[in-house]
Amino acid sequence: MQKKKEHPKVKSQLHPRSQHRERYNFDALIKSSPELAAYVAPNKYGDESVDFFNPKAVLALNKALLKHHYGIEFWEIPEHYLCPPIPGRADYIHNIADLLKGNGSKIPKGNHIKGLDIGVGASCIYPIIGNSEYGWSFIGSDTNETAITSAKAIEQGNSNLKSNLEIRRQEQSNAFFKGILKPEENVDFTMCNPPFHASLHEAQKASHKKIKNLRGRGQNKTILNFGGQQNELWTKGGEARFVKDMIYESRNFGKQCLWFTSLISKQVTLKPTYKILEKVNATDVKTIEMGQGQKVSRFIAWTFLSEKEQTEWINKRF
Numbered sequence: 001m002q003k004k005k006e007h008p009k010v011k012s013q014l015h016p017r018s019q020h021r022e023r024y025n026f027d028a029l030i031k032s033s034p035e036l037a038a039y040v041a042p043n044k045y046g047d048e049s050v051d052f053f054n055p056k057a058v059l060a061l062n063k064a065l066l067k068h069h070y071g072i073e074f075w076e077i078p079e080h081y082l083c084p085p086i087p088g089r090a091d092y093i094h095n096i097a098d099l100l101k102g103n104g105s106k107i108p109k110g111n112h113i114k115g116l117d118i119g120v121g122a123s124c125i126y127p128i129i130g131n132s133e134y135g136w137s138f139i140g141s142d143t144n145e146t147a148i149t150s151a152k153a154i155e156q157g158n159s160n161l162k163s164n165l166e167i168r169r170q171e172q173s174n175a176f177f178k179g180i181l182k183p184e185e186n187v188d189f190t191m192c193n194p195p196f197h198a199s200l201h202e203a204q205k206a207s208h209k210k211i212k213n214l215r216g217r218g219q220n221k222t223i224l225n226f227g228g229q230q231n232e233l234w235t236k237g238g239e240a241r242f243v244k245d246m247i248y249e250s251r252n253f254g255k256q257c258l259w260f261t262s263l264i265s266k267q268v269t270l271k272p273t274y275k276i277l278e279k280v281n282a283t284d285v286k287t288i289e290m291g292q293g294q295k296v297s298r299f300i301a302w303t304f305l306s307e308k309e310q311t312e313w314i315n316k317r318f
Contacts, residue, residue: 014090015094017133020069020086032064033068039051039056069132071160076153078122081123089126093134097133100189100259111131113136116139116189117138117192118191120151122151124161127155127161127165128158139165139166140165140167143170143171176246177190190257190259190261191261191263192246194263195238239264240266243264247273247282255304258313263298264299282303283304286302
């Protein structure tokens with residue numbers, strides 16, 4: 001066993017309101033979800049941990065985290081679908097809460113605040129966290145039938161989600177809001193975790209690099225611990241094309257949403273995205289940086305409402 005590693009008490013790069021700033025309390029997690037116990041063991045430093053290269057261990061950890069922190073009783077995802085790293089997903093939600101707060105004194109809470117999760121996925125992770133932390137309601141959309149079926153099962157399996165989440169199938173593969181948002185239906189924010197690779201080859205190459213960095217150069221065996229389907233990991237043109245198309249379509253729904261947002265994985269995507277937002281006459285654009293471990297993440301937010309319209313929206317809905 002190697003010398004015990006010193007760990008900071010708090011993961012300061014995570015959002016101040018995150019429930020995941022301290023190291024995993026495996027005793028508490030196992031108490032909430034006993035099935036996790038089979039996967040917890042000391043690592044090479046003598047710290048309790050799970051094998052993050054074992055998909056079953058990652059799934060069991062996620063179930064325990066969702067039950068312990070967010071009161072989720074039922075959470076299952078189909079094999080080979082994306083198993084999301086929960087702390088990072090929670091940060092997106094907390095930063096959206098700050099975005100909605102703006103210069104106000106209070107974060108808007110309650111199910112009258114509604115978000116649209118574009119690509120809700122099989123895990124339904126953003127509605128789960130957003131509803132638990134702030135009481136928000138959600139529309140979750142997806143083009144994938146298996147993901148829709150899984151998300152609906154999670155919604156039906158948790159009483160707190162039944163009245164606060166509506167899963168809608170996006171029938172048009174190249175649409176984001178059309179066919180999902182009904183005429184005169186308003187949402188306070190939209191969110192999206194775009195597939196950021198441009199091809200299967202690019203996605204596999206990135207996964208191999210990630211595994212190599214985590215395991216060390218002496219390891220050749222690749223185990224994809226987080227899985228992922230084509231629509232989750234790659235799309236023609238990558239995230240830059242995906243976000244570009246989303247922005248252009250959002251113009252048609254500019255009066256139905258206060259803030260449109262999307263995660264941006266790659267720094268190089270920002271510059272062309274700013275140019276598109278300028279071209280479509282977005283009235284305000286914000287880039288919110290988020291830190292997760294050694295990785296820096298971010299999301300971009302834009303609105304088509306004037307300052308007066310934003311104030312009217314907040315006074316009416318918040």
